[in-house]
């Protein structure tokens with residue numbers, strides 16, 4: 001039987017050491033400049049702000065959003081990746097939805113991320129989730145490509161006093 005979106009389980013964790021190999025493999029599949037095994041291990045073992053949102057199909061990690069939760073102000077999205085065979089099934093949307101729910105529960109007001117100027121697919125994903133472009137960081141990617149800086153901001157009128 002083919003795996004459907006309903007078969008994808010979303011797991012939220014601070015990251016487990018046992019996930020590092022699979023996450024490094026997903027990076028290799030999804031990015032021209034992937035995070036190294038060591039960088040992922042550092043996030044999982046040494047960064048208390050780091051949180052991983054993982055999509056699993058039959059026990060395999062097929063999608064990931066990593067972020068830093070920095071209450072009360074900000075959630076910085078690190079990487080968003082879905083394995084090629086699992087794309088356009090709403091997995092990234094579900095993972096980002098879980099991040100948004102957690103940030104709202106923690107009272108975090110704003111979320112931000114950088115995305116390659118050429119990555120229109122990811123920009124469409126983020127725009128659909130309420131992110132807006134607020135600027136360009138020139139040559140952010142190895143001096144060769146600009147980053148679009150996107151923010152998803154809680155409306156000022158809804159902000160609670162600190």
Ligand SMILES: CC(C)(COP(=O)(O)OP(=O)(O)OC[C@H]1O[C@@H](n2cnc3c(N)ncnc32)[C@H](O)[C@@H]1OP(=O)(O)O)[C@@H](O)C(=O)NCCC(=O)NCCS
Pocket residue numbers: 030031079080081082083086087088089090091092093094114115116119120121122124125126128
């Ligand atoms: C970008 C990425 C994370 C999207 O994951 P996904 O699970 O396929 O995304 P979803 O199915 O939730 O798509 C949600 C929306 O994003 C947009 N989108 C996603 N992929 C798209 C594509 N290839 N082309 C155009 N729009 C796209 C669409 O608006 C889509 O809604 P729709 O399917 O109803 O049209 C995935 O393609 C990926 O891992 N790419 C390589 C790594 C990457 O670029 N990560 C982002 C770095 S900032």
